[in-house]
Amino acid sequence: xxxxxxxxxxILKQLKGEIDSREADELKEWINHSEENRLLFRQLxxxxxxxxxxxxxxxxxxxxxxxxxxxxxxxxxVSLWKKIAVAASIIITVGVGGYFYFAGKNxxxxxRSTPQKQLDIQPAKNGAILTLDNGQQIVLDSANNGxxxxxxxxxxxxxxxxxxxxxNQQDSAxxxxxxxxxxxxxxxxPNLTLGDGTKVWLDAGxxxxxxxxxxxxxxxxxxxxxxxxxxxxxxxxxxxxxxKNVEVNDxxxxxxVNAYDDEQQIHVTLLQGAISIGRTTxxxxxxxxxxxxxxxxxxxxxxxxxxxxxxxxFFSFRQTDIKGIMRQLSRWYDVEVRYENVNPAxxxxxxxxxxxxxAEVLKILEKTRVHFRIEExxxxxxxx
Amino acid sequence: xxxxxxxxxNRGHQAAFTTIYDCYQPAIFYFVKKFIxxxxxxxxxxxxxxxxxxxRRENFDNERSIASFLHITARNASxxxxxxxxxxxxxxxxxxxxxxxxxxxxxxxxxxGEVLRLIKxxxxxxxxxxxxxxxxxxVEGKSNExxxxxLNIRNQSVxxxxxxxxxxxxxxxxxxxxxxxxxxxx
Numbered sequence: 001x002x003x004x005x006x007x008x009x010x011i012l013k014q015l016k017g018e019i020d021s022r023e024a025d026e027l028k029e030w031i032n033h034s035e036e037n038r039l040l041f042r043q044l045x046x047x048x049x050x051x052x053x054x055x056x057x058x059x060x061x062x063x064x065x066x067x068x069x070x071x072x073x074x075x076x077x078v079s080l081w082k083k084i085a086v087a088a089s090i091i092i093t094v095g096v097g098g099y100f101y102f103a104g105k106n107x108x109x110x111x112r113s114t115p116q117k118q119l120d121i122q123p124a125k126n127g128a129i130l131t132l133d134n135g136q137q138i139v140l141d142s143a144n145n146g147x148x149x150x151x152x153x154x155x156x157x158x159x160x161x162x163x164x165x166x167x168n169q170q171d172s173a174x175x176x177x178x179x180x181x182x183x184x185x186x187x188x189x190p191n192l193t194l195g196d197g198t199k200v201w202l203d204a205g206x207x208x209x210x211x212x213x214x215x216x217x218x219x220x221x222x223x224x225x226x227x228x229x230x231x232x233x234x235x236x237x238x239x240x241x242x243x244k245n246v247e248v249n250d251x252x253x254x255x256x257v258n259a260y261d262d263e264q265q266i267h268v269t270l271l272q273g274a275i276s277i278g279r280t281t282x283x284x285x286x287x288x289x290x291x292x293x294x295x296x297x298x299x300x301x302x303x304x305x306x307x308x309x310x311x312x313x314f315f316s317f318r319q320t321d322i323k324g325i326m327r328q329l330s331r332w333y334d335v336e337v338r339y340e341n342v343n344p345a346x347x348x349x350x351x352x353x354x355x356x357x358x359a360e361v362l363k364i365l366e367k368t369r370v371h372f373r374i375e376e377x378x379x380x381x382x383x384x
Numbered sequence: 385x386x387x388x389x390x391x392x393x394n395r396g397h398q399a400a401f402t403t404i405y406d407c408y409q410p411a412i413f414y415f416v417k418k419f420i421x422x423x424x425x426x427x428x429x430x431x432x433x434x435x436x437x438x439x440r441r442e443n444f445d446n447e448r449s450i451a452s453f454l455h456i457t458a459r460n461a462s463x464x465x466x467x468x469x470x471x472x473x474x475x476x477x478x479x480x481x482x483x484x485x486x487x488x489x490x491x492x493x494x495x496x497g498e499v500l501r502l503i504k505x506x507x508x509x510x511x512x513x514x515x516x517x518x519x520x521x522x523v524e525g526k527s528n529e530x531x532x533x534x535l536n537i538r539n540q541s542v543x544x545x546x547x548x549x550x551x552x553x554x555x556x557x558x559x560x561x562x563x564x565x566x567x568x569x570x
Contacts, residue, residue, distance in 0.1 A: 008502060056423070058519065061409055063427050065402070067431035071431070272540075
């Protein structure tokens with residue numbers, strides 16, 4: 001296998017244009033060794049044939065993976081939060097580690113720990129609670145696929161981790177029906193499509209209240225926590241997001257709102273299109289920071305990667321203090337944080353995979369002289 | 385493959401399993417396909433092989449044991465399939481050939497699988513949406529309109545993602561081939 005892998009690496013280098021003359025000679029020798037080799041080389045380096053090969057490969061890869069997932073995913077019984085949480089929460093792990101990407105990409109550093117037994121907590125999962133107009137609550141983790149409910153003229157359709165509202169327009173005469181989707185700590189909901197086709201992603205500890213069908217003159221939703229929007233533009237019916245004391249008016253676009261109660265400011269970041277808050281209009285890449293008393297500051301050079309890291313599966317810290325980090329971990333891992341005498345000046349910079357278990361994340365953070373202990377009952381203690 | 389990854393796999397993490405899958409699926413699939421050229425059959429056998437791996441996930445403590453389990457399981461499954469389809473001459477020939485080979489014979493298919501795996505890894509480095517756009521366009525030949533609809537993003541975003549992919553991808557062979565399509569659509 002070693003020799004085969006060596007040839008594969010050389011072929012890839014050739015494809016990337018990174019092959020040096022010694023390696024080129026080595027590859028040439030292999031090509032000339034047999035007609036079979038020559039044909040294989042041609043197959044993998046001819047653009048059209050490679051496209052076909054890679055296409056076939058990728059489609060098979062996906063098909064096989066789907067088959068496997070179908071076979072191994074256990075159909076979830078109708079159970080409630082507690083049951084799922086308990087089953088998934090506390091497990092014993094032996095030895096942990098992970099990758100910690102420092103601000104500069106070239107300084108990747110692998111952190112490896114020594115084996116030891118400790119309590120651990122798994123990362124957040126996809127899931128949420130849907131509250132219907134009449135107050136009935138549906139746990140989306142365990143609900144069956146298909147039509148969950150009918151609200152007015154709209155149907156609520158669940159397909160795996162995706163929830164969508166059929167796009168019937170609201171009868172202007174009848175009363176508007178509201179639904180709410182809430183992600184507790186330890187749950188996120190990445191795939192909600194509203195009645196107008198707008199896509200919504202809820203981070204952990206967030207909520208959105210929205211009309212099941214939009215009227216002819218307004219689309220208005222209310223949120224808490226952190227929510228990303230990709231709004232289907234309709235100049236005749238503006239889309240409004242209310243977060244605490246802030247109203248964001250969408251002019252057709254993709255943006256992120258971070259409005260957690262325990263954060264000092266609301267951050268509204270525009271990724272594409274245009275939005276306005278009061279009289280301030282944002283350009284793509286800009287962020288509005290709004291304090292609790294309503295003062296708005298426009299930031300032009302925000303790090304979009306950092307703002308959107310949560311959606312891409314990372315925690316991203318840029319000189320974030322320990323409490324700022326712990327607020328994020330607390331939501332994602334559903335843990336209560338207690339401090340035992342910590343130096344508040346200590347800050348961290350880096351990205352950590354949100355799919356890691358809590359103990360693995362803490363191991364990475366321990367590089368910076370702060371120590372941790374996980375206690376029973378989802379408690380995290382910060383030690384000096 | 386790190387020991388952490390294997391431990392996560394032992395504990396039943398699907399993400400860890402998928403990482404292992406992506407590491408070995410090309411080798412296993414092209415090995416099976418060498419003897420059973422029918423793509424759908426080869427896919428089934430590959431899927432069965434990985435399902436067996438998942439069911440025994442607690443039993444592996446290193447990469448080597450995973451690799452040899454997969455190879456042996458795929459080999460045995462291929463032999464079984466060829467035995468059951470012995471009426472066909474080429475199946476009979478493949479069966480005899482496969483039985484005559486050592487378990488660890490190296491095949492050319494290993495190289496092909498490995499190259500395709502490495503290309504996939506290059507593509508996996510792209511940001512998620514950009515990657516989806518590239519795959520839909522390059523692999524599935526979908527139009528901007530189709531992609532925009534499927535991903536529920538604007539047409540302009542599709543073009544932006546394409547431009548970004550062209551900027552980031554380090555594989556000239558894909559870039560140049562695909563550029564022709566992109567140029568037409570941009």
